[in-house]
Amino acid sequence: MTATTQPYTGARPAIPPSTVAQGVLWAFVAVNLLVMWTLFATSDGGKNTILTIAKFFGMHVALIMMFQLLLISRLPFLDRRIGMDRLTVWHRWVGFTLLWFVVAHATFVILGYAALDGVAPWRTFFALASVPATILGMSAATIIVFVAISSVRYARRKMSYETWHAIHFLLYAALLLGLIHQFLEPATFQTSTWSTVYWWALWALVLTSLAMGRVVLPVYRNLYHxxxxxxxxxxxxxxxxxxxxxxxxxxxxxxxxxxxxxxxxxxxxxxxxxxxxxxxxxxxxxxxxxxxxxxxxxxxxxxxxxxxxxxxxxxxGAFTAMHRNSEAMLLIAGGVGITPIRSLLEECGGNIVVLYRAATPADAVLFPELQALAQARGARLHLLTGRTGAGQPPNTPFEPANLLHLVPDITHRDVFVCGPPAMTNAVLRTLRTLRVPKRQVHAEKFGFA
Ligand SMILES: Cc1cc2nc3c(=O)[nH]c(=O)nc-3n(C[C@H](O)[C@H](O)[C@H](O)COP(=O)(O)OP(=O)(O)OC[C@H]3O[C@@H](n4cnc5c(N)ncnc54)[C@H](O)[C@@H]3O)c2cc1C
The missing domain is CATH 2.40.30.10 (Translation factors)
Structure with missing residues (x-):
């Protein structure tokens, strides 16, 4: 480590902010799973073993839905610490988990009643489709399946962001139908006053978080500003x-x-x-x-x-100096990815190196501003131009040896990278090769899951 790259002691928190927020999320899941399993173990099961299993899956469907809502609530506490990009990726995978639990719940309900009545499952399906509480559950399940199909990578690529987003909005209808379904169906959480209060308080907490993050805060901010x-x-x-x-x-x-x-x-x-x-x-x-x-x-x-x-x-977003661990920073931008990098340079002090990748000097937008800021902050600024792979030796500034040559103390720096996905991924690969600690690597990809 050189004399200028001392560990950053100033604002470094004992526990990284993203760990704190993830801890809160996992604690939410763990505590509620524990309460739910206790309620389940102490309540009467279903009318037969298959229906008991159906109940077990149904209860989990509700908890997964609540977790999904928290992930997309855009509460500043979670968003600034974890980042919307990561929260969206988790939301996507939890969404597919929800799908499988919905399928399992529905399948076991049909099989359970079929076994109870001694009839074929398809007959039970049509019989259940005439019971109001079940129709609501079936409609919610159909919407969830439809939205999940629209979110599969192939389907997602075929539609515009707005169309996909509009389809996703149907999930609010599924949520409402699911809530009424839970209210009408005798369920595990209705076994005592305490369990009923617990269950609906949990729903109230999640729905309030969603309303705050998605509606109240944005509307308030726009009225205020x-x-x-x-x-x-x-x-x-x-x-x-x-x-x-x-x-x-x-x-x-x-x-x-x-x-x-x-x-x-x-x-x-x-x-x-x-x-x-x-x-x-x-x-x-x-x-x-x-x-x-x-x-x-x-x-x-x-x-x-x-x-x-x-x-x-x-x-x-969590692409901020809040997540900084070191006094020394390396800021890497590609193309219009310069936007957050430029503002980080403006806000941050310390030992900073900026690498700006652009096809030609004319493509390097905001470059004069960047030069002025670099001078004011005492930062080292490199403009890296030319086509990747062109020339002899090939122009590959983000190959491990070349990056190390430009920034020899890279492993002691916090690295913030923002650029086109291909460039960002290449830089991230190189940082792994150079063994830059994961905690010091921060990326913004200009795209959600
Ligand atoms: C976190 C983040 C920060 C960004 N910052 C910048 C920036 O500083 N400067 C810049 O030039 N670009 C930035 N982008 C990219 C920018 O959002 C898209 O280029 C822009 O939305 C394209 O919109 P369009 O209507 O012109 O093009 P369209 O052709 O309508 O959209 C092109 C693509 O942009 C994406 N897109 C459109 N709307 C949204 C949306 N609401 N949410 C997510 N993706 C969407 C979709 O994938 C869409 O297919 C950023 C993207 C993200 C996710």
Missing amino acids: QFRVAAVVPESDNVVSVYVTGRNLERFPGRAGQFMIWRFPGHNRWWQANPFSLSAAPNGRSLRLTAKGVGKTSSGLRNLRVGNRVFAEGPY
Whole structure:
């Protein structure tokens, strides 16, 4: 370790923030599983063994649903510590787990009643389909299966983000149907007053978290700050910066490296919302996003009018100095991935190296700002241009030997990387090869699961 790369003692918490938040989530699951299993063990089973198994799966379906809602609640406590990207990946896998538990619950219910009545399962299926409580459960299960199919990678690739999102919204209907189904069906948690209170209090807690994170906080923030477009500044042929002003911005809780989900009424439809990072650290007077034109919304941002209302959700994301472990940082950006990197450079002090990968110097948007900031912070800035693999020796700045050559003390640095998925993945592979501790590696991929 060189004299300039001393371990960062300043703000380093004893337990990393993401570990704290994950601990809270797993504690939620573990404690409620324990309570649920105790209730199950001490309650009467179903009318036969198969129906008892069905009950067991049904109870888990409800708890998995609650966990799903917590994962997507966008509560600042979870989002800032774990990050929306990771929470979304977990949500995806927990979603598929939910699917299998729903299938198991439904199958055992049908088999259980078929065995009880001594008839074929298909007859039981149609008989159950005429019982109101069961119809609700079946409808909820059908929606869950449909949404799960739409989320399989192949299907997901075939539809626009908005279509997929709209289909996902059906899950709220499944949630409502599932809740009524639970209310109508005699279940494990209705065995005593205590268990009933526990169960509905748990649901109330989860639904309140969801409403707070998804509705109350965003609406409150937008009413409080009244965001408006302050200026639109082209940065290149296809990149534009939008400055957003508003009221009480000195109380805006955003940090460098975070992103917001932006809606521009009049520019795009109300259901279209796009995530863009803050390309400048929040300064109490304005916010800034810098967008590369890739589709209709991002390409059209240069036509926004000054004074237009903006509705922005967030700030979101864990790509911040809150997760920093060391006094020394390496910031790596590729293309428009410079946006959160630029704001991190603005916010952070210490021993910083910035690597900015762009096809040509002309493609390096915000570069003059970056140079000024690097000079002010005493940071070392490298612009890495040229086509990857071109020339002799091949241009491969993120190969382990080349990266180590540029940043010899890399293993003692916190590395923040943001760029196109291929570049980000290449850098992450190299960091693993160079044995940079996992805890020091932070990536933003500009895409959710
Ligand atoms: C956390 C995060 C931060 C980002 N920061 C920046 C940034 O600072 N600068 C920048 O230029 N780009 C950024 N992006 C990428 C940017 O969001 C997309 O390029 C933009 O949304 C494209 O929208 P469009 O309507 O112009 O194009 P479209 O052609 O309509 O969309 C292209 C693709 O963008 C994705 N997309 C669109 N809307 C959303 C949404 N609401 N949520 C997730 N994905 C969506 C979808 O995969 C879609 O297929 C970021 C993305 C994420 C996830």
